[in-house]
Every structure is written in C-alpha cells, then in structure tokens.
C-alpha cells in the first residue's frame with residue numbers, strides 16, 4: 630500500500646458521477662466549494678446534470694467514436710449563455726472533428742454571448758491549440774498555435790491532469806489521470822486539545838502556510854500571542870489529494886499500463902471500460918477493448934483502492950453483474966454504477982387500455 634492510506638480516511642473534496650454500464654461513457658468530477666468541474670467524455674446522459682454541466686471548464690475526450698462525443702453539442706448548448714472559457718482536450722484529430730461540428734451551426738444571434746472554446750489536441754510530443762468564439766459564429770480566433778507537450782495537460786489550483794496514449798486500433802485514444810492537489814487542513818482534535826477557540830485566524834494560518842509565509846508572524850488568540858510557525862507545526866496536517874484514473878477504450882498493452890502506473894500508482898478510483906468478458910477475449914482483441922478480468926488486473930497493478938467498471942457491451946444485458954463478478958476474482962473492491970430507482974407512479978383508475986396487436 631502507498632503512504633496515502635491514512636489520508637483515505639479523510640473527507641472527499643469532490644464528488645463524481647459515472648455512466649451506468651449500458652450508457653454512453655462519461656465521468657463527471659465536481660469539486661466542492663469551487664466553481665470548477667471536469668468532464669471525461671461526453672456520453673449523452675450527462676445532459677441530466679445541468680447544474681454541474683454549468684460548472685464544467687475542462688472536457689477531456691478519450692477518442693472521437695460517436696458514443697464518447699454524442700453529448701458534446703448539448704453541453705455547448707447548455708453553456709452558450711455563460712461568460713467563460715471551456716477548455717477541451719483530446720487526441721490527434723480531435724480539433725478538426727470539433728471544428729467541423731462547430732462549422733455546422735448557423736448561429737447568428739450570439740453577439741453578446743461570451744463563451745470561448747479553447748480546443749487542445751495532443752499528438753506525439755506536440756500540442757495544437759485554437760480558440761473559437763461563440764460571438765463570432767464559433768469561428769476560430771487567429772491561427773492554430775503549435776507547442777511542445779510534456780507533463781500534465783492541465784495544472785491549476787485544484788489538480789493536475791495527464792493524458793496517456795492507449796491503443797484503440799485506428800482511433801487515436803487517450804486514458805486520463807486526475808491527481809488532486811494536496812490540501813492543508815486543521816487537525817480538529819489537536820485544536821481542541823490545545824483549548825484554542827477557532828476564529829478568522831484559522832483561515833489566516835492556512836493561507837500563510839500554503840503561501841509559505843509563516844516566518845516572523847504571530848497571531849493573538851484571546852489574550853495570548855502565538856508564533857504562527859509553532860501553531861502550523863502543531864495544528865496543520867497535509868491531506869494528500871486523490872487520484873482518479875479513467876481508461877476507455879483500449880486493448881490491453883503493458884506499455885500504456887506502465888505509463889499509467891508511473892503517474893497513478895496507489896490510485897483512489899480506477900474507472901475502466903470492460904466491454905467484454907474473458908469468454909469473448911478474441912472479440913476484445915479484435916475490437917481493441919478490454920475484458921472485465923483485465924480491468925481487475927489493471928486495478929491490481931495500480932494498487933488501487935476501488936475499481937468502477939463501465940462501458941459494458943449490451944450483449945451481456947441484463948447480466949451486467951457478470952463483469953463485476955469476473956473482475957472481483959482478482960480485484961474484490963469492484964462495482965458498477967447502478968441506475969437510479971424509478972419513481973413509483975400511482976396506478977391510474979377509471980381507464981382501460983386495450984393493447985393493439
């Protein structure tokens with residue numbers, strides 16, 4: 630086990646929502662107390678998450694197969710009135726595909742709409758970026774810019790996101806790793822033990838700690854002055870950020886798994902496609918997908934905490950649990966998202982319906 634085991638008892642600082650196995654793939658990560666959300670792939674059912682869709686500022690597209698991109702138009706439609714920049718990331722070829730979509734719109738009512746699309750394509754060690762403006766009928770603003778790509782493709786106050794090329798046959802495809810930044814937190818038990826009354830000074834202490842500006846400062850709590858260096862040492866502890874791995878669609882290859890392990894060993898959640906069962910391994914190889922057993926072995930190799938399967942072939946419907954059973958033979962903490970229970974509707978009375986032939 631890695632050294633995050635203690636931190637795993639901590640409260641999570643983001644929530645996540647994943648497509649159920651029969652739905653087109655998506656993973657939505659929504660950070661608490663922050664106007665930021667991340668979307669991995671654009672499965673159609675993400676439409677139902679309007680409040681969180683409004684928070685999305687980065688979309689990571691694994692590849693351009695229709696089931697992974699079908700919800701893109703609706704997300705743009707939902708965000709049209711927002712004054713924000715939506716950053717979109719994807720593998721080789723994604724820029725032209727998205728630009729073709731945008732060119733298909735006749736949108737002449739957008740003069741006061743400020744939505745900006747920042748499209749980023751990664752291929753080999755290069756990145757191609759182009760900006761599109763909603764109030765210019767989605768046309769590109771200036772030429773595409775090319776630069777070198779190395780390290781995380783996103784790095785901000787919340788997290789770092791890495792793209793890892795995988796093997797989906799003829800389709801350029803990325804897995805992604807999201808590494809949340811570490812947090813400094815007040816140890817409440819120690820705070821109580823020192824009999825200190827919380828107040829605005831707690832926020833100051835954390836802020837000075839995070840900006841490495843502790844030296845020479847003091848804080849008055851009640852009638853006593855405390856050196857902030859001492860308070861920080863006694864009260865602050867670091868909660869390591871969580872790691873989320875998103876893998877779809879790909880045939881198994883130790884090379885890309887090694888790349889992911891190098892970034893995400895000890896992952897908290899591995900979200901992994903398992904389109905086929907082992908009994909259909911030949912189909913998995915033919916169509917460049919994974920089996921449920923391989924997904925379990927991937928989570929095991931990553932020393933992960935939890936495996937969530939998704940993107941399971943409808944050929945196994947309604948026995949999707951077979952995939953879970955198969956993965957659990959090597960990685961017990963495996964599950965799938967379950968559909969929300971249907972609301973009960975009152976039986977109608979006074980109506981008789983005759984079924985047609």
Ligand SMILES: [Zn+2]
Pocket residue numbers: 692694797800878
């Ligand atoms: Zn695919």
